[in-house]
Amino acid sequence: MEKICTDKFSDISILVRSLFDLDPNTITAYNVLVYMLKSKTEHFDSKQKLALALNHAYGMRISYSLTGYGKQVALDVRFQCIRSDYISSDSYIDEIINVMEDILFRPLLDENSFEEAKYMLKSRLERLEEDPDSLALSRALKLADGDHDISIPIHGDLASLSALRYQDVLDLYQIYKNTGKIIFYCGHSEPRIFNLLEKIPQAKKIENKMECIQRKSTSYLVLKKECAQTSLVLIYATSISFQSPLYYPLLALNSILGQGPVSLLFEEVREKHSLCYSISSSLIRFDGALMISVGTRKDALDQVLLLIHEQIERIVHMDYPDSLLEIAKKDLKDLFLRQKDRPNSMLEQHFLDMLLRREESEEQRNKAIDSISKFLIAQAARQLFLLSSVVVEEGEDV
Amino acid sequence: MFNLAFQTKKLKNGALVILIQKPDYVQSLFMCGFGVGGFNIKERSENMVYENKGGCAHYLEHQMFRYQGEDVTDLFAKMQAQTNAFTSYSETAYYFYTTSEIEKPLQLLLDFVQNLDINAESVEKERGIIASEFAMYEQNPEMRLIKELLVSMYKNHPLKVDILGSLDDIESIQLEDLASFYRRNYDPKNMVIVGVTGKNLDEVLKEIERIEEKYPSKIGERAVCIFPDEPKEVARSKYSLEMDVVQPYVGIAFKLEPKENIIDCLLYDLAFSIWLDAIFGPSNPKYQTWIDEKIITQICGAEVDFSQDHAYLMFYAQTEKIEEFKKLVDSLVQNREKIDPIVFESLKHQSQARNIRLLDRFEGLAVEVLRAHINRYDFLESLQLIDSLDTDKVFEILSSVDFSQKAEVMISPS
Numbered sequence: 001m002e003k004i005c006t007d008k009f010s011d012i013s014i015l016v017r018s019l020f021d022l023d024p025n026t027i028t029a030y031n032v033l034v035y036m037l038k039s040k041t042e043h044f045d046s047k048q049k050l051a052l053a054l055n056h057a058y059g060m061r062i063s064y065s066l067t068g069y070g071k072q073v074a075l076d077v078r079f080q081c082i083r084s085d086y087i088s089s090d091s092y093i094d095e096i097i098n099v100m101e102d103i104l105f106r107p108l109l110d111e112n113s114f115e116e117a118k119y120m121l122k123s124r125l126e127r128l129e130e131d132p133d134s135l136a137l138s139r140a141l142k143l144a145d146g147d148h149d150i151s152i153p154i155h156g157d158l159a160s161l162s163a164l165r166y167q168d169v170l171d172l173y174q175i176y177k178n179t180g181k182i183i184f185y186c187g188h189s190e191p192r193i194f195n196l197l198e199k200i201p202q203a204k205k206i207e208n209k210m211e212c213i214q215r216k217s218t219s220y221l222v223l224k225k226e227c228a229q230t231s232l233v234l235i236y237a238t239s240i241s242f243q244s245p246l247y248y249p250l251l252a253l254n255s256i257l258g259q260g261p262v263s264l265l266f267e268e269v270r271e272k273h274s275l276c277y278s279i280s281s282s283l284i285r286f287d288g289a290l291m292i293s294v295g296t297r298k299d300a301l302d303q304v305l306l307l308i309h310e311q312i313e314r315i316v317h318m319d320y321p322d323s324l325l326e327i328a329k330k331d332l333k334d335l336f337l338r339q340k341d342r343p344n345s346m347l348e349q350h351f352l353d354m355l356l357r358r359e360e361s362e363e364q365r366n367k368a369i370d371s372i373s374k375f376l377i378a379q380a381a382r383q384l385f386l387l388s389s390v391v392v393e394e395g396e397d398v
Numbered sequence: 399m400f401n402l403a404f405q406t407k408k409l410k411n412g413a414l415v416i417l418i419q420k421p422d423y424v425q426s427l428f429m430c431g432f433g434v435g436g437f438n439i440k441e442r443s444e445n446m447v448y449e450n451k452g453g454c455a456h457y458l459e460h461q462m463f464r465y466q467g468e469d470v471t472d473l474f475a476k477m478q479a480q481t482n483a484f485t486s487y488s489e490t491a492y493y494f495y496t497t498s499e500i501e502k503p504l505q506l507l508l509d510f511v512q513n514l515d516i517n518a519e520s521v522e523k524e525r526g527i528i529a530s531e532f533a534m535y536e537q538n539p540e541m542r543l544i545k546e547l548l549v550s551m552y553k554n555h556p557l558k559v560d561i562l563g564s565l566d567d568i569e570s571i572q573l574e575d576l577a578s579f580y581r582r583n584y585d586p587k588n589m590v591i592v593g594v595t596g597k598n599l600d601e602v603l604k605e606i607e608r609i610e611e612k613y614p615s616k617i618g619e620r621a622v623c624i625f626p627d628e629p630k631e632v633a634r635s636k637y638s639l640e641m642d643v644v645q646p647y648v649g650i651a652f653k654l655e656p657k658e659n660i661i662d663c664l665l666y667d668l669a670f671s672i673w674l675d676a677i678f679g680p681s682n683p684k685y686q687t688w689i690d691e692k693i694i695t696q697i698c699g700a701e702v703d704f705s706q707d708h709a710y711l712m713f714y715a716q717t718e719k720i721e722e723f724k725k726l727v728d729s730l731v732q733n734r735e736k737i738d739p740i741v742f743e744s745l746k747h748q749s750q751a752r753n754i755r756l757l758d759r760f761e762g763l764a765v766e767v768l769r770a771h772i773n774r775y776d777f778l779e780s781l782q783l784i785d786s787l788d789t790d791k792v793f794e795i796l797s798s799v800d801f802s803q804k805a806e807v808m809i810s811p812s
Contacts, residue, residue, distance in 0.1 A: 006422075007401070007422075008401070008422045008423065009758055010401070010754045010755055010757060010758045011755060011758065046683065046686065047680035047685060047686055048680055048681060048682065048683045048685070048686070050680070051679065051680035051681045051744075052681060052740065052741065052744045053744075054748075055681065055744035055745055055747055055748040056743065056744035056747050057747070058747045058748070058750065058751040058754075059747065059748040059749075059750075059751030059752060059755075082751050082754055082755075086754060112690075116689055116690070119689075119692065119695075120689075120695065120696050123645070123695040123696055123697065123716070124696055126644040126645065127644070127697065127716070129644065130539070130642070130643050130644050131538075132537060225642050226641065226642035226812055227537045227642060228532075228533035228534070228536040228537040229530060229533040229534065229537065260480070261471045262471055262472050262475040267469075270527055271469065271523075271527075272523075273526075274523050274524070274525065274526030274527050275526060275530075276526075276527070276530045277527050277528070277530035277531035277534055278530070278531075278534060295530060295533070295534050296530065297530070297533075323472075323476060326476070327472075327475040327476060330475070330476075330478040331475070331478075333478075334478055334480075334496075334497050334498075337424050337497040338424065338425060338497055340424045341423050341424050341425050341760075
């Protein structure tokens with residue numbers, strides 16, 4: 001168990017993480033399992049009982065989620081509770097422990113909750129298809145490389161869901177139950193909670209399993225949907241892993257290109273040409289990919305595409321103000337500093353350092369950031385290769 | 399006890415400064431807010447009545463990011479600070495956060511909000527950006543449903559107008575519309591500066607006082623919103639539209655009587671929120687039945703808003719069982735039973751915890767403190783309101799409200 005004991009926060013944040021291989025044959029079942037795990041337990045055998053217990057324990061929060069890390073998926077259970085010295089109740093910690101024990105060791109899985117989970121997941125998946133931005137993103141990831149992990153939808157898919165059996169989920173639960181957990185704790189020290197967490201079988205080792213998506217060919221797709229504006233998603237291969245000397249330059253590249261409002265895409269496409277409200281780039285680091293997304297007018301799409309291409313070329317040719325590079329470096333340093341005020345970000349950073357076997361100090365990291373140059377960023381930009389381009393445009397469904 | 403300290407001071411120019419110290423935190427956040435927003439369509443200032451175009455406050459917020467010919471976002475970024483802004487119906491606020499020194503970004507924040515630097519070209523350029531923002535919200539079915547419910551409820555009240563205005567408003571707003579709006583509303587007398595920081599508050603206050611010395615108030619009295627008379631009846635009881643959705647969306651809203659006193663507004667809001675948590679969530683054993691019968695899905699919710707000029711309660715869901723959902727809402731509203739004391743006790747704890755958590759959220763805390771001042775109530779006292787409620791009081795509040803004015807909106811798959 002990794003502990004960060006601090007009295008800075010009102011909440012105690014706990015993360016219990018299990019890592020599994022990301023597999024298209026099981027990811028939908030994991031989504032159903034997650035829903036079932038959070039529904040009820042042996043002692044709190046209805047939604048009402050569980051809700052009452054959580055609310056009574058001063059709004060204790062439990063959340064389950066699935067996050068992709070390259071070839072792996074993390075199934076997370078997060079607990080959040082107010083530190084005990086802020087609560088004037090002698091039984092408060094007992095209540096917390098009771099709920100945590102039941103959630104961790106005695107979930108109640110039955111056919112009713114299985115059917116409910118399927119129904120809820122179906123609604124969610126349909127909703128994602130309904131939203132033009134989500135639709136463009138899911139199609140672009142699938143088109144990028146159908147054989148790579150990037151194409152596996154982390155929320156599952158409707159076809160697998162309809163074929164899913166109750167027994168499949170029970171089998172998966174056995175695997176989950178027997179998998180060692182990685183446990184992180186952040187907040188006011190509570191020895192009784194430490195004792196409980198130490199009872200959980202811990203993961204013996206964790207390893208990073210990632211493979212950068214390869215440069216193959218570029219795929220294009222245009223879909224029509226009745227929507228108010230056009231969504232465009234572009235996926236690029238970066239061919240840059242965490243171990244690459246170009247990793248920090250890639251972070252700076254993303255910042256300069258479109259991570260935030262001080263970036264080339266924001267400045268050129270939004271501010272100078274007024275072609276959109278929202279445009280951004282982001283990294284899918286564990287797959288070695290970079291994504292650009294924008295919402296614009298259908299008649300402006302060609303101009304937007306041209307401007308995006310031009311901004312990447314500007315980075316390749318180091319044709320942008322030095323101040324943008326300096327801001328990117330400051331942003332990167334700031335990003336790590338800001339994590340110190342956010343328990344969940346601290347836990348995530350801790351996990352990444354473990355997974356990637358990173359032992360660099362803050363000073364070493366800042367030194368690495370300081371050494372980023374326009375030349376190195378241009379090298380990273382030269383490696384960008386467009387894998388997929390998906391447009392969901394205004395019009396009648398086809 | 400909660401790892402924070404407050405300091406408040408009204409400056410010579412009328413600006414109010416509220417500083418909150420959060421020891422050990424790396425970040426600082428400073429917010430500069432004005433009591434002006436989407437509601438400011440008709441306003442009175444210095445005995446004159448002005449009519450603004452819908453969306454003026456929001457359009458101006460976008461334009462404010464220019465200062466001395468530069469984009470302030472870039473200037474903040476050079477100081478290792480990030481900036482943002484928002485416009486609600488009754489507030490507009492600008493803020494930055496940083497892990498670095500605060501003096502320069504603080505100076506920039508106070509300078510750029512107190513200097514208007516726009517021209518016809520910059521106003522023109524913003525039009526396409528705001529039109530794209532409008533389109534983005536327009537294609538979101540939940541946001542569209544809520545927007546149409548407000549239009550259904552209100553005939554005259556500016557709640558019926560989108561904070562961004564209509565597309566026609568966005569197309570027609572001109573430089574002078576924004577400039578005159580700015581002159582009337584962006585004055586130190588109407589400004590609240592909220593800081594949340596780990597730094598020494600006395601020093602921060604001195605710095606703000608120093609900067610504000612060069613910005614005297616230029617207006618005699620603050621502009622006030624004029625709310626037109628609003629009939630008790632809803633503007634339209636049923637409305638439907640089509641969108642490219644898989645399942646229908648349905649929303650049911652009840653137009654309620656506003657409360658005259660701000661503390662009553664807060665109390666009614668709180669009582670209704672607790673009631674909604676008790677009856678329209680997992681605390682209600684029937685909630686499971688509604689899921690089993692597929693009357694509700696993950697996309698469902700309810701919200702309440704009591705203020706001195708409007709009040710409403712709304713329920714919404716994405717569901718195939720539209721008639722069943724309508725019946726469900728009707729039965730909840732008609733049979734307003736007392737909340738079970740055990741459920742009430744647990745929800746009271748939850749509400750107390752929410753207040754404690756708010757104190758750790760820099761942006762949320764600054765917004766709530768700003769809102770409290772603009773609406774003229776004491777933020778810290780408002781956190782204690784939960785202690786004045788019990789099941790009887792909640793029941794008394796629910797029983798005193800007239801739910802006769804109902805509006806329904808449906809979005810069907812096209």
